[in-house]
Amino acid sequence: MENIYKILIVFSLPAAIVLSLFIGPYPIPPAKVLQILFNALTLNPQLGSAAARIVLYYRLPRVLAAALIGIALSISGASLQCMMRNPLVSPYILGITSGAALGAAIALAFLPLFIPVELVAMITAIVAYLIVVAIAWGWGRGSIISLVLSGVVVNALFSAGLSLAEYFAPTPDKVAAIVFWLMGDVGQAGQWPDIIRMTLIIIPCSIVLVMARWRLNILSLGDDEARSLGANPVLERLFFASVAALITASAVSYAGIIGWVGLLVPHIVRLMVGSDSRQVITYSFFLGGTYLVLADDLSRAMTSQIIPLGILTTIMGAPILIILLRRAGKAWR
Protein backbone atom coordinates (compact mmCIF):
# COMPACT_ATOMS: atom_id res chain seq x y z
CA MET A 1 0.00 0.00 0.00
CA GLU A 2 2.77 2.40 0.94
CA ASN A 3 4.43 1.80 -2.40
CA ILE A 4 1.23 2.60 -4.28
CA TYR A 5 0.97 5.85 -2.34
CA LYS A 6 4.56 6.68 -3.18
CA ILE A 7 3.98 6.22 -6.90
CA LEU A 8 0.75 8.20 -6.73
CA ILE A 9 2.40 11.07 -4.88
CA VAL A 10 5.32 11.32 -7.30
CA PHE A 11 3.11 11.30 -10.39
CA SER A 12 0.52 13.61 -8.88
CA LEU A 13 2.82 16.61 -9.27
CA PRO A 14 3.39 16.54 -13.06
CA ALA A 15 -0.23 15.44 -13.55
CA ALA A 16 -1.54 18.33 -11.46
CA ILE A 17 0.69 20.81 -13.28
CA VAL A 18 -0.48 19.72 -16.74
CA LEU A 19 -4.16 19.43 -15.81
CA SER A 20 -4.10 22.85 -14.18
CA LEU A 21 -3.11 24.40 -17.50
CA PHE A 22 -6.56 23.47 -18.81
CA ILE A 23 -8.30 25.63 -16.22
CA GLY A 24 -9.02 29.30 -16.62
CA PRO A 25 -11.68 31.82 -17.55
CA TYR A 26 -10.63 31.89 -21.23
CA PRO A 27 -11.72 28.55 -22.76
CA ILE A 28 -8.88 26.72 -24.48
CA PRO A 29 -9.46 23.04 -25.43
CA PRO A 30 -7.06 20.64 -23.65
CA ALA A 31 -5.71 19.37 -26.98
CA LYS A 32 -4.80 22.92 -27.92
CA VAL A 33 -3.08 23.43 -24.56
CA LEU A 34 -1.01 20.31 -25.10
CA GLN A 35 -0.17 21.45 -28.62
CA ILE A 36 0.98 24.81 -27.28
CA LEU A 37 3.10 23.10 -24.62
CA PHE A 38 4.61 20.76 -27.18
CA ASN A 39 5.45 23.69 -29.46
CA ALA A 40 7.08 25.54 -26.58
CA LEU A 41 9.12 22.50 -25.59
CA THR A 42 10.38 22.15 -29.15
CA LEU A 43 11.42 25.81 -28.97
CA ASN A 44 8.82 26.87 -31.47
CA PRO A 45 6.35 28.69 -29.24
CA GLN A 46 4.29 30.47 -31.98
CA LEU A 47 3.27 33.31 -29.72
CA GLY A 48 0.97 34.81 -32.36
CA SER A 49 -2.18 33.29 -30.92
CA ALA A 50 -3.88 34.61 -27.80
CA ALA A 51 -4.23 31.05 -26.53
CA ALA A 52 -0.48 30.47 -26.67
CA ARG A 53 0.21 33.70 -24.83
CA ILE A 54 -2.36 32.84 -22.16
CA VAL A 55 -0.95 29.37 -21.60
CA LEU A 56 2.74 30.33 -21.68
CA TYR A 57 2.67 33.76 -20.05
CA TYR A 58 -0.21 33.46 -17.65
CA ARG A 59 -1.22 29.91 -16.77
CA LEU A 60 2.11 28.07 -16.91
CA PRO A 61 4.07 30.53 -14.75
CA ARG A 62 1.24 30.74 -12.26
CA VAL A 63 0.98 26.96 -11.96
CA LEU A 64 4.75 26.61 -11.68
CA ALA A 65 4.82 29.31 -9.01
CA ALA A 66 2.18 27.41 -7.05
CA ALA A 67 4.16 24.18 -7.39
CA LEU A 68 7.42 25.84 -6.31
CA ILE A 69 5.88 27.55 -3.30
CA GLY A 70 4.12 24.35 -2.28
CA ILE A 71 7.40 22.46 -2.54
CA ALA A 72 9.20 25.15 -0.59
CA LEU A 73 6.78 25.32 2.31
CA SER A 74 6.30 21.56 2.58
CA ILE A 75 9.93 20.53 2.48
CA SER A 76 11.02 23.22 4.91
CA GLY A 77 8.10 22.32 7.19
CA ALA A 78 8.94 18.62 7.02
CA SER A 79 12.62 19.10 7.77
CA LEU A 80 12.01 21.62 10.55
CA GLN A 81 9.53 19.24 12.20
CA CYS A 82 12.23 16.56 12.23
CA MET A 83 15.11 18.67 13.44
CA MET A 84 13.00 20.48 16.06
CA ARG A 85 11.48 17.18 17.21
CA ASN A 86 8.03 18.70 17.08
CA PRO A 87 5.21 17.72 14.74
CA LEU A 88 3.49 21.07 15.31
CA VAL A 89 6.32 23.13 13.90
CA SER A 90 5.68 24.97 10.65
CA PRO A 91 8.14 26.87 8.45
CA TYR A 92 6.87 30.01 10.12
CA ILE A 93 8.34 29.47 13.57
CA LEU A 94 11.74 30.93 12.84
CA GLY A 95 10.55 34.51 12.51
CA ILE A 96 10.67 34.36 8.73
CA THR A 97 7.02 35.10 8.01
CA SER A 98 6.67 38.03 10.32
CA GLY A 99 9.99 39.31 9.04
CA ALA A 100 8.79 39.09 5.45
CA ALA A 101 5.44 40.60 6.39
CA LEU A 102 7.03 43.63 8.01
CA GLY A 103 9.33 44.16 5.03
CA ALA A 104 6.46 43.85 2.58
CA ALA A 105 4.33 46.25 4.62
CA ILE A 106 7.12 48.85 4.74
CA ALA A 107 7.72 48.50 1.01
CA LEU A 108 4.02 48.70 0.16
CA ALA A 109 3.25 51.63 2.45
CA PHE A 110 6.35 53.81 2.47
CA LEU A 111 8.90 52.92 -0.17
CA PRO A 112 8.87 54.16 -3.76
CA LEU A 113 7.31 51.82 -6.30
CA PHE A 114 10.53 50.94 -8.11
CA ILE A 115 11.83 49.03 -5.09
CA PRO A 116 10.54 45.46 -5.43
CA VAL A 117 8.35 44.38 -2.51
CA GLU A 118 9.70 40.83 -2.63
CA LEU A 119 13.28 42.05 -2.30
CA VAL A 120 12.54 44.05 0.85
CA ALA A 121 10.46 41.15 2.22
CA MET A 122 13.29 38.69 1.55
CA ILE A 123 15.84 40.92 3.30
CA THR A 124 13.71 41.49 6.40
CA ALA A 125 12.80 37.79 6.53
CA ILE A 126 16.47 36.85 6.61
CA VAL A 127 17.23 39.57 9.15
CA ALA A 128 14.45 38.22 11.38
CA TYR A 129 15.88 34.71 11.08
CA LEU A 130 19.38 35.92 11.92
CA ILE A 131 18.05 37.67 15.03
CA VAL A 132 16.33 34.45 16.07
CA VAL A 133 19.55 32.49 15.63
CA ALA A 134 21.63 35.12 17.41
CA ILE A 135 19.32 35.10 20.43
CA ALA A 136 19.12 31.30 20.48
CA TRP A 137 22.87 31.00 20.18
CA GLY A 138 23.77 33.58 22.80
CA TRP A 139 21.19 32.53 25.32
CA GLY A 140 20.62 28.83 24.83
CA ARG A 141 23.63 27.57 22.88
CA GLY A 142 21.42 26.76 19.92
CA SER A 143 19.19 24.28 21.71
CA ILE A 144 15.81 23.45 20.22
CA ILE A 145 13.86 25.21 22.92
CA SER A 146 15.95 28.36 22.61
CA LEU A 147 15.36 28.44 18.84
CA VAL A 148 11.60 27.98 19.23
CA LEU A 149 11.30 30.54 22.03
CA SER A 150 13.38 33.20 20.33
CA GLY A 151 11.30 32.52 17.21
CA VAL A 152 8.19 33.30 19.22
CA VAL A 153 9.73 36.48 20.61
CA VAL A 154 10.93 37.75 17.24
CA ASN A 155 7.58 36.88 15.64
CA ALA A 156 5.79 38.94 18.28
CA LEU A 157 8.19 41.85 17.84
CA PHE A 158 7.92 41.93 14.07
CA SER A 159 4.14 41.52 14.22
CA ALA A 160 4.01 44.62 16.39
CA GLY A 161 6.13 46.37 13.76
CA LEU A 162 3.68 45.21 11.11
CA SER A 163 0.76 46.70 13.05
CA LEU A 164 2.69 49.96 13.34
CA ALA A 165 3.32 50.00 9.60
CA GLU A 166 -0.37 49.43 8.95
CA TYR A 167 -1.33 52.09 11.48
CA PHE A 168 0.93 54.72 9.98
CA ALA A 169 0.34 53.78 6.35
CA PRO A 170 -0.37 57.07 4.54
CA THR A 171 -3.55 56.03 2.69
CA PRO A 172 -6.29 53.40 3.15
CA ASP A 173 -5.51 51.71 -0.15
CA LYS A 174 -1.97 51.08 1.09
CA VAL A 175 -3.41 49.36 4.16
CA ALA A 176 -5.57 47.29 1.81
CA ALA A 177 -2.49 46.39 -0.23
CA ILE A 178 -0.73 45.17 2.93
CA VAL A 179 -3.73 43.14 4.04
CA PHE A 180 -4.07 41.57 0.60
CA TRP A 181 -0.35 40.73 0.51
CA LEU A 182 -0.61 39.08 3.93
CA MET A 183 -3.40 36.79 2.73
CA GLY A 184 -0.98 35.11 0.38
CA ASP A 185 -1.40 34.55 -3.33
CA VAL A 186 0.82 32.91 -5.90
CA GLY A 187 -0.39 35.33 -8.57
CA GLN A 188 2.08 37.85 -7.15
CA ALA A 189 4.87 35.49 -8.16
CA GLY A 190 3.40 34.38 -11.45
CA GLN A 191 5.91 35.85 -13.88
CA TRP A 192 8.83 34.16 -15.51
CA PRO A 193 11.65 36.22 -13.93
CA ASP A 194 10.10 35.57 -10.49
CA ILE A 195 9.82 31.86 -11.25
CA ILE A 196 13.45 31.69 -12.30
CA ARG A 197 14.67 33.56 -9.21
CA MET A 198 12.60 31.35 -6.91
CA THR A 199 13.75 28.18 -8.67
CA LEU A 200 17.39 29.14 -8.24
CA ILE A 201 16.98 29.24 -4.46
CA ILE A 202 14.26 26.72 -3.74
CA ILE A 203 15.38 23.79 -5.87
CA PRO A 204 19.09 23.61 -4.87
CA CYS A 205 18.21 24.11 -1.19
CA SER A 206 15.51 21.44 -1.42
CA ILE A 207 18.02 19.05 -2.94
CA VAL A 208 20.32 19.64 0.04
CA LEU A 209 17.50 18.73 2.43
CA VAL A 210 16.47 15.69 0.39
CA MET A 211 20.05 14.49 0.36
CA ALA A 212 20.28 14.90 4.14
CA ARG A 213 16.97 13.15 4.77
CA TRP A 214 18.42 10.30 6.80
CA ARG A 215 20.51 12.67 8.87
CA LEU A 216 17.35 14.51 9.87
CA ASN A 217 16.12 11.21 11.35
CA ILE A 218 19.18 11.17 13.58
CA LEU A 219 18.64 14.77 14.67
CA SER A 220 15.02 13.97 15.55
CA LEU A 221 16.25 11.63 18.30
CA GLY A 222 17.34 14.55 20.45
CA ASP A 223 20.73 16.10 21.02
CA ASP A 224 22.23 13.56 23.43
CA GLU A 225 21.35 10.59 21.29
CA ALA A 226 22.31 12.30 18.05
CA ARG A 227 25.66 13.10 19.65
CA SER A 228 26.06 9.50 20.80
CA LEU A 229 25.53 8.50 17.16
CA GLY A 230 28.43 10.70 16.09
CA ALA A 231 26.50 13.77 14.94
CA ASN A 232 27.06 17.38 15.95
CA PRO A 233 23.40 18.21 16.59
CA VAL A 234 23.66 21.93 17.31
CA LEU A 235 25.75 22.83 14.27
CA GLU A 236 23.94 20.48 11.94
CA ARG A 237 20.54 21.77 13.05
CA LEU A 238 21.69 25.32 12.54
CA PHE A 239 22.85 24.49 9.03
CA PHE A 240 19.69 22.65 8.00
CA ALA A 241 17.43 25.23 9.67
CA SER A 242 19.21 27.95 7.70
CA VAL A 243 18.64 26.05 4.46
CA ALA A 244 14.95 25.65 5.35
CA ALA A 245 14.77 29.32 6.32
CA LEU A 246 16.20 30.39 2.99
CA ILE A 247 13.64 28.28 1.16
CA THR A 248 10.79 29.67 3.24
CA ALA A 249 11.98 33.27 2.93
CA SER A 250 12.14 32.91 -0.82
CA ALA A 251 8.60 31.51 -1.06
CA VAL A 252 7.03 33.89 1.43
CA SER A 253 8.59 37.03 0.03
CA TYR A 254 7.01 36.30 -3.36
CA ALA A 255 3.68 34.85 -2.33
CA GLY A 256 2.84 36.28 1.08
CA ILE A 257 1.68 34.12 3.92
CA ILE A 258 0.16 30.89 2.72
CA GLY A 259 -0.82 29.03 5.85
CA TRP A 260 -0.99 25.38 6.74
CA VAL A 261 0.86 23.87 3.78
CA GLY A 262 4.11 23.45 5.67
CA LEU A 263 2.36 21.98 8.68
CA LEU A 264 -0.20 19.84 6.91
CA VAL A 265 1.58 18.25 3.96
CA PRO A 266 4.30 16.50 6.03
CA HIS A 267 1.53 15.03 8.19
CA ILE A 268 -0.43 13.75 5.21
CA VAL A 269 2.81 12.20 3.94
CA ARG A 270 3.52 10.57 7.32
CA LEU A 271 0.08 9.03 7.43
CA MET A 272 0.44 7.74 3.87
CA VAL A 273 4.00 6.43 3.72
CA GLY A 274 5.29 6.36 7.32
CA SER A 275 7.23 8.63 9.65
CA ASP A 276 10.80 7.97 8.60
CA SER A 277 12.36 11.23 7.46
CA ARG A 278 13.70 9.55 4.37
CA GLN A 279 10.11 9.22 3.21
CA VAL A 280 8.67 12.36 4.78
CA ILE A 281 11.21 14.72 3.21
CA THR A 282 11.15 13.18 -0.25
CA TYR A 283 7.41 12.84 -0.61
CA SER A 284 6.63 16.18 1.02
CA PHE A 285 8.53 17.67 -1.90
CA PHE A 286 6.13 16.17 -4.43
CA LEU A 287 2.90 16.32 -2.46
CA GLY A 288 3.52 19.91 -1.39
CA GLY A 289 3.73 20.95 -5.03
CA THR A 290 0.58 19.05 -5.90
CA TYR A 291 -1.34 20.40 -2.94
CA LEU A 292 -0.71 24.03 -3.70
CA VAL A 293 -1.29 23.62 -7.43
CA LEU A 294 -4.70 22.09 -6.72
CA ALA A 295 -5.52 24.70 -4.09
CA ASP A 296 -4.64 27.41 -6.57
CA ASP A 297 -6.87 25.75 -9.20
CA LEU A 298 -9.74 25.97 -6.75
CA SER A 299 -9.00 29.58 -5.98
CA ARG A 300 -9.04 30.40 -9.70
CA ALA A 301 -11.96 28.20 -10.73
CA MET A 302 -14.42 28.59 -7.88
CA THR A 303 -15.47 32.14 -8.44
CA SER A 304 -14.99 34.84 -11.00
CA GLN A 305 -12.90 36.63 -8.41
CA ILE A 306 -9.74 34.95 -7.18
CA ILE A 307 -9.97 33.99 -3.52
CA PRO A 308 -6.63 34.47 -1.77
CA LEU A 309 -4.80 31.17 -1.69
CA GLY A 310 -3.73 31.49 1.93
CA ILE A 311 -7.37 31.37 3.00
CA LEU A 312 -8.16 28.37 0.81
CA THR A 313 -5.21 26.26 1.92
CA THR A 314 -6.37 26.61 5.49
CA ILE A 315 -10.03 25.87 4.74
CA MET A 316 -9.00 22.83 2.67
CA GLY A 317 -6.33 21.67 5.05
CA ALA A 318 -8.18 21.45 8.33
CA PRO A 319 -10.79 18.84 7.27
CA ILE A 320 -8.21 16.79 5.36
CA LEU A 321 -6.04 16.50 8.43
CA ILE A 322 -8.98 15.60 10.65
CA ILE A 323 -10.12 12.85 8.26
CA LEU A 324 -6.61 11.44 7.96
CA LEU A 325 -6.00 11.50 11.70
CA ARG A 326 -9.26 9.69 12.32
CA ARG A 327 -8.41 7.00 9.82
CA ALA A 328 -4.77 6.40 10.59
CA GLY A 329 -4.04 8.18 13.83
CA LYS A 330 -3.53 4.97 15.79
CA ALA A 331 0.21 5.36 16.10
CA TRP A 332 -0.11 8.94 17.32
CA ARG A 333 -2.41 8.21 20.22
Added chain:
Amino acid sequence: MEVNPIIEVEGLSFSYNGGEKVLDNVSFELHKGEILGVLGPNGAGKTTLLKILLGILRGTGTVKVLGTDISSIPPKRLAKIIGYVPQEHHIVFPYKVIDYVLMGRAPHHGMFSLPSRKDYDKAYRVLDDLGLGSLADKAITEISGGQFQLVLIARTLVQEARILLMDEPVSHLDISNAVKTMSLIRKLVEEERILGAMVTLHDPLMASLYCDKILLLNKGRVETYGSPREALNPERLSQVYGVDFDIIKYNNRYILVPII
Protein backbone atom coordinates in the same frame (compact mmCIF):
# COMPACT_ATOMS: atom_id res chain seq x y z
CA MET B 1 45.08 -3.34 20.24
CA GLU B 2 43.76 -4.75 23.48
CA VAL B 3 43.63 -1.91 25.94
CA ASN B 4 42.82 -2.38 29.56
CA PRO B 5 41.19 -0.63 31.37
CA ILE B 6 38.76 0.29 28.61
CA ILE B 7 37.58 3.37 30.48
CA GLU B 8 39.87 5.18 32.87
CA VAL B 9 38.68 8.17 34.88
CA GLU B 10 40.95 9.99 37.24
CA GLY B 11 40.34 13.09 39.34
CA LEU B 12 37.30 14.08 37.29
CA SER B 13 35.44 17.18 38.44
CA PHE B 14 32.63 19.02 36.77
CA SER B 15 30.33 21.95 37.47
CA TYR B 16 27.72 23.67 35.32
CA ASN B 17 28.82 27.26 34.60
CA GLY B 18 31.18 27.44 37.53
CA GLY B 19 28.46 26.57 40.04
CA GLU B 20 28.51 23.88 42.68
CA LYS B 21 30.50 20.80 41.77
CA VAL B 22 28.28 18.11 40.32
CA LEU B 23 31.24 15.74 40.16
CA ASP B 24 34.13 16.12 42.57
CA ASN B 25 37.40 14.26 42.08
CA VAL B 26 35.85 11.07 40.71
CA SER B 27 38.18 8.18 39.85
CA PHE B 28 37.38 4.67 38.67
CA GLU B 29 38.15 2.18 35.92
CA LEU B 30 36.09 -0.06 33.70
CA HIS B 31 37.94 -3.23 32.77
CA LYS B 32 37.38 -5.56 29.87
CA GLY B 33 34.63 -8.08 30.54
CA GLU B 34 33.09 -6.08 33.35
CA ILE B 35 29.73 -4.56 34.08
CA LEU B 36 30.16 -1.49 36.24
CA GLY B 37 27.11 -0.44 38.22
CA VAL B 38 26.86 3.26 39.08
CA LEU B 39 24.66 3.85 42.09
CA GLY B 40 23.66 6.88 44.05
CA PRO B 41 20.65 8.94 45.02
CA ASN B 42 19.00 11.29 42.54
CA GLY B 43 21.31 14.21 41.90
CA ALA B 44 24.45 12.25 42.80
CA GLY B 45 25.96 13.00 39.38
CA LYS B 46 25.31 9.70 37.58
CA THR B 47 23.82 11.19 34.44
CA THR B 48 26.45 13.95 34.33
CA LEU B 49 29.14 11.28 34.47
CA LEU B 50 27.56 9.46 31.52
CA LYS B 51 27.34 12.69 29.54
CA ILE B 52 31.04 13.32 30.07
CA LEU B 53 31.85 9.82 28.83
CA LEU B 54 29.66 10.48 25.78
CA GLY B 55 31.67 13.60 25.01
CA ILE B 56 28.62 15.84 25.51
CA LEU B 57 30.06 17.59 28.56
CA ARG B 58 33.68 18.20 29.41
CA GLY B 59 35.08 18.21 32.93
CA THR B 60 38.53 18.64 34.42
CA GLY B 61 40.73 15.63 35.15
CA THR B 62 41.58 12.63 33.03
CA VAL B 63 39.05 10.64 31.04
CA LYS B 64 40.50 7.96 28.80
CA VAL B 65 38.54 5.68 26.48
CA LEU B 66 40.48 2.68 25.16
CA GLY B 67 43.64 4.40 26.33
CA THR B 68 43.02 7.66 24.45
CA ASP B 69 42.07 10.95 26.06
CA ILE B 70 38.40 11.53 25.28
CA SER B 71 38.92 15.17 24.25
CA SER B 72 41.08 14.03 21.36
CA ILE B 73 38.53 11.54 20.00
CA PRO B 74 36.28 13.06 17.33
CA PRO B 75 32.52 12.48 17.89
CA LYS B 76 32.18 10.11 14.98
CA ARG B 77 34.97 7.87 16.20
CA LEU B 78 33.74 8.00 19.77
CA ALA B 79 30.34 6.83 18.47
CA LYS B 80 31.99 3.72 17.06
CA ILE B 81 33.40 2.93 20.51
CA ILE B 82 30.68 3.97 22.94
CA GLY B 83 27.01 3.09 22.55
CA TYR B 84 24.42 4.96 24.57
CA VAL B 85 21.17 3.57 25.90
CA PRO B 86 19.23 6.60 27.11
CA GLN B 87 16.67 6.66 29.88
CA GLU B 88 13.10 6.11 28.81
CA HIS B 89 12.12 9.14 26.83
CA HIS B 90 9.41 10.51 24.66
CA ILE B 91 9.56 9.41 21.05
CA VAL B 92 8.11 12.13 18.87
CA PHE B 93 7.64 10.35 15.57
CA PRO B 94 6.32 6.78 15.36
CA TYR B 95 9.27 5.30 13.51
CA LYS B 96 9.24 1.63 12.64
CA VAL B 97 11.45 -0.50 14.88
CA ILE B 98 13.67 -1.47 11.95
CA ASP B 99 14.18 2.18 10.94
CA TYR B 100 14.94 3.10 14.54
CA VAL B 101 17.53 0.35 14.93
CA LEU B 102 18.99 1.23 11.54
CA MET B 103 19.91 4.67 12.87
CA GLY B 104 22.69 2.92 14.78
CA ARG B 105 24.56 2.88 11.47
CA ALA B 106 24.85 6.69 11.51
CA PRO B 107 28.46 6.83 12.78
CA HIS B 108 29.46 4.73 9.79
CA HIS B 109 27.97 7.25 7.36
CA GLY B 110 28.42 10.87 6.35
CA MET B 111 25.87 13.65 6.61
CA PHE B 112 24.48 13.10 3.14
CA SER B 113 24.58 9.34 2.76
CA LEU B 114 21.85 6.75 3.16
CA PRO B 115 21.89 3.32 4.82
CA SER B 116 22.66 0.54 2.35
CA ARG B 117 21.33 -2.97 1.84
CA LYS B 118 24.18 -4.19 4.06
CA ASP B 119 23.11 -1.86 6.86
CA TYR B 120 19.58 -3.23 6.63
CA ASP B 121 20.89 -6.81 6.72
CA LYS B 122 22.89 -6.02 9.82
CA ALA B 123 19.91 -4.39 11.54
CA TYR B 124 17.62 -7.32 10.74
CA ARG B 125 20.24 -9.80 11.90
CA VAL B 126 20.62 -8.08 15.27
CA LEU B 127 16.84 -7.88 15.72
CA ASP B 128 16.47 -11.60 14.95
CA ASP B 129 19.37 -12.36 17.25
CA LEU B 130 17.69 -10.65 20.18
CA GLY B 131 14.34 -12.28 19.39
CA LEU B 132 12.85 -9.00 18.20
CA GLY B 133 12.44 -9.98 14.55
CA SER B 134 8.67 -9.97 14.73
CA LEU B 135 8.67 -6.34 15.88
CA ALA B 136 10.62 -5.01 12.91
CA ASP B 137 7.67 -3.40 11.14
CA LYS B 138 5.86 -2.22 14.28
CA ALA B 139 5.81 1.45 15.23
CA ILE B 140 8.23 2.22 18.05
CA THR B 141 5.33 3.83 19.94
CA GLU B 142 3.33 0.59 19.85
CA ILE B 143 5.79 -1.73 21.60
CA SER B 144 6.11 -2.21 25.36
CA GLY B 145 8.67 -0.54 27.61
CA GLY B 146 10.59 -3.79 27.99
CA GLN B 147 10.69 -4.34 24.26
CA PHE B 148 11.80 -0.75 23.72
CA GLN B 149 14.71 -1.23 26.10
CA LEU B 150 15.84 -4.24 24.06
CA VAL B 151 15.40 -2.26 20.84
CA LEU B 152 17.71 0.43 22.25
CA ILE B 153 20.33 -2.21 23.02
CA ALA B 154 19.85 -3.62 19.52
CA ARG B 155 20.62 -0.17 18.14
CA THR B 156 23.96 -0.02 19.95
CA LEU B 157 24.83 -3.46 18.54
CA VAL B 158 23.95 -2.29 15.04
CA GLN B 159 26.17 0.69 15.82
CA GLU B 160 28.95 -1.85 16.57
CA ALA B 161 29.77 0.04 19.74
CA ARG B 162 32.39 -1.67 21.93
CA ILE B 163 31.32 -0.25 25.28
CA LEU B 164 27.74 0.33 26.44
CA LEU B 165 26.69 3.23 28.64
CA MET B 166 23.20 2.74 29.98
CA ASP B 167 21.21 5.35 31.87
CA GLU B 168 18.85 3.63 34.31
CA PRO B 169 17.85 0.93 31.87
CA VAL B 170 15.68 -0.98 34.32
CA SER B 171 14.21 1.59 36.67
CA HIS B 172 10.88 1.75 34.85
CA LEU B 173 10.65 -1.93 33.93
CA ASP B 174 8.78 -4.73 35.67
CA ILE B 175 10.99 -7.37 37.27
CA SER B 176 10.77 -9.82 34.37
CA ASN B 177 11.84 -7.22 31.82
CA ALA B 178 14.49 -5.88 34.17
CA VAL B 179 15.98 -9.37 34.49
CA LYS B 180 15.72 -9.89 30.73
CA THR B 181 17.54 -6.63 30.04
CA MET B 182 20.32 -7.15 32.58
CA SER B 183 20.79 -10.79 31.55
CA LEU B 184 21.17 -9.69 27.96
CA ILE B 185 23.92 -7.26 28.96
CA ARG B 186 25.60 -10.02 30.95
CA LYS B 187 25.41 -12.33 27.95
CA LEU B 188 26.79 -9.70 25.56
CA VAL B 189 29.76 -9.14 27.86
CA GLU B 190 30.39 -12.86 28.38
CA GLU B 191 30.19 -13.58 24.66
CA GLU B 192 32.62 -10.68 24.12
CA ARG B 193 30.25 -8.96 21.74
CA ILE B 194 30.93 -5.86 23.80
CA LEU B 195 34.03 -5.11 25.83
CA GLY B 196 32.12 -3.93 28.87
CA ALA B 197 29.19 -1.93 30.11
CA MET B 198 28.55 0.87 32.53
CA VAL B 199 25.04 0.96 33.93
CA THR B 200 23.44 3.47 36.25
CA LEU B 201 21.03 1.75 38.61
CA HIS B 202 18.71 2.59 41.44
CA ASP B 203 18.28 -0.88 42.83
CA PRO B 204 21.16 -2.28 44.97
CA LEU B 205 19.66 -5.73 44.39
CA MET B 206 20.11 -5.52 40.60
CA ALA B 207 23.57 -4.08 41.16
CA SER B 208 24.66 -6.94 43.40
CA LEU B 209 23.18 -9.56 41.07
CA TYR B 210 24.65 -8.37 37.80
CA CYS B 211 27.58 -6.03 38.34
CA ASP B 212 31.26 -6.89 38.68
CA LYS B 213 32.16 -3.50 40.10
CA ILE B 214 30.19 -0.86 41.87
CA LEU B 215 30.72 2.89 41.85
CA LEU B 216 28.67 4.48 44.60
CA LEU B 217 28.30 8.22 44.14
CA ASN B 218 26.97 10.68 46.65
CA LYS B 219 26.73 14.43 46.01
CA GLY B 220 29.26 14.14 43.20
CA ARG B 221 31.88 12.29 45.25
CA VAL B 222 32.86 8.66 45.15
CA GLU B 223 31.50 7.06 48.28
CA THR B 224 32.94 3.66 47.48
CA TYR B 225 34.33 1.89 44.46
CA GLY B 226 35.08 -1.82 44.23
CA SER B 227 33.52 -5.25 43.97
CA PRO B 228 29.89 -5.50 45.08
CA ARG B 229 31.08 -7.30 48.23
CA GLU B 230 33.37 -4.39 49.15
CA ALA B 231 31.37 -1.49 47.87
CA LEU B 232 27.87 -2.47 48.80
CA ASN B 233 28.19 -2.70 52.54
CA PRO B 234 25.15 -1.87 54.67
CA GLU B 235 26.77 0.99 56.60
CA ARG B 236 27.89 2.87 53.50
CA LEU B 237 24.55 2.42 51.83
CA SER B 238 22.56 3.61 54.81
CA GLN B 239 24.81 6.66 55.02
CA VAL B 240 24.10 7.50 51.41
CA TYR B 241 20.41 6.67 51.21
CA GLY B 242 19.36 7.20 54.81
CA VAL B 243 17.74 3.77 54.92
CA ASP B 244 19.07 0.80 56.88
CA PHE B 245 20.15 -2.27 54.95
CA ASP B 246 20.72 -5.89 55.78
CA ILE B 247 23.01 -8.22 53.89
CA ILE B 248 22.16 -11.78 52.96
CA LYS B 249 24.11 -14.40 51.07
CA TYR B 250 22.55 -15.92 48.01
CA ASN B 251 24.29 -18.14 45.42
CA ASN B 252 27.72 -16.85 46.41
CA ARG B 253 26.52 -13.29 45.96
CA TYR B 254 25.82 -10.83 48.70
CA ILE B 255 22.45 -9.21 48.40
CA LEU B 256 21.38 -6.05 50.14
CA VAL B 257 17.84 -5.67 51.32
CA PRO B 258 16.41 -2.58 52.97
CA ILE B 259 15.16 -3.07 56.51
CA ILE B 260 11.60 -1.89 56.85
